[in-house]
Amino acid sequence: MLTATSLQRVFTQFPDVSRYIVAFSGGLDSTVLLHAMQALNLPVHAVHINHHLQQESDQWQLHCQTICNAWNVEFSVQHVQIQKPPHKNVEESARNARYKLLHECMTAKDVLVTAHHQNDLAETLLLQLLRGAGPAGLAAMATEQNLIVGKHLRPLLSYRRAEIHEYAQRYRLRWVEDTSNDSLDFDRNYMRKKIMPALMARWPAALQTLTRAVTLQADARECLRELASLDLQAATTENSQILKAPALRQLSPPRLNNALRIWIQKHAMRVPNKRILEHIVTDIVRREDTKTSPLQTWKEGEVRGYRDRIYLMWPLTSHDPSQQYRWKTCQPLRIKSLNRTLSAADLIRHDIILPAGTRELTVRFRCGGERLKPLGEKHHRSLKNFFQDAGIPPWERNRIPLLYLDDRLIAVVGYWHGG
Secondary structure (H helix, E strand, O other): OOOHHHHHHHHOOOOOOOEEEEEOOOOHHHHHHHHHHHHOOOOEEEEEEEOOOOOOHHHHHHHHHHHHHHHOOEEEEEEOOOOOOOHHHHHHHHHHHHHHHHHHOOOOOEEEEOOOOHHHHHHHHHHHHHOOOOHHHHOOOOOEEEOOOOEEEOOOOOOOHHHHHHHHHHOOOOOOOOHHHHOOOOHHHHHHHHHHHHHHHHOOOHHHHHHHHHHHHHHHHHHHHHHHHHHHHHHEOOOOOEEEHHHHHOOOHHHHHHHHHHHHHHOOOOOOOHHHHHHHHHHHHOOOOOOOOOEEEEOOEEEEEEOOEEEEEOOOOOOOOOOOEEEEOOOOEEEHHHOEEEOHHHHHHOOOOOOOOOOEEEEEOOOOOOEEOEOOOOOOEEHHHHHHHHOOOHHHHOOOOEEEEOOEEEEEOOOEEEO
């Protein structure tokens, strides 16, 4: 039976928590969770996300505010306007926006708490199977999960929806009902109202069985992560976002795919679909022509190849290398297209010594034909040769600031300066 006392053991594992950020929709599940946590005198902060998707959205917000006032729970509201995509994607868009706002509320000592329960776990497993997910997707809903900042806790995962409803009746709790939960147009609602009742009628222990399957998938995921760590260690460089292609080529196809997935996940990027991952393997990792710099991109990131190195990157911002700036070196210079600021500290850090009285430089970018005579050398050399000798990838070359004094190239910021 679900009681506040039965949940206490979950929270005793986190003695140093500053706040528990409870995602409070006002529905049955989050109302029960908040009530139980308030009864345990935990440092709770309820956050309501108003998506403004239904006519009742503002009424739900007011309901949540009223409940928190009555229970003496700290409360705040976050608003989001969803740009409605095709109907089937509204759920995902709202979920992504909701978690983004919740994560922005957190500090390193906060724990995000959501009211997912055993029925949610079973439904998610089946939906992920239908999407062709592997162990990582099938085990995605864990009781405890590390976030980039803080943790995510789901203390109700071992309880069925019926137990949560019984708790609400026992304490005569009030909650809101989202009428969109009745629409069979949404995949989760269809799974909840059509598929799960049929499964449980035929297999009464389906919830427990599916929960056990999730646990096994979680074990398999951890084994795959450990294997990937070993494989990536052999391919690692000083930069964790750059791998050695020859080491990756030694792996079997399943191990290579696994290593690439884990590598991308470790850098907080969503793994691309199967087709793009296959192109990364065939066109970049296993390519024979190492003189080219192939690219595979997706919404969240991109992978490039250069000289037997594999680069994982966020998508590059648009940048026009023909642009020029007049830089008064006594003031910082903001280069918006690179999200970068140049300052006098850059000159000092890179040992760039300007002639006495110099107050202004011109900042340009490589467009071709530039030449530099480095300090201590007798002759000019082309920047192309400098970049090739230094192994600087082609896509970075026209994004490196070049400093000019009276139309004379005097420095390549971060690399070389003239004599």
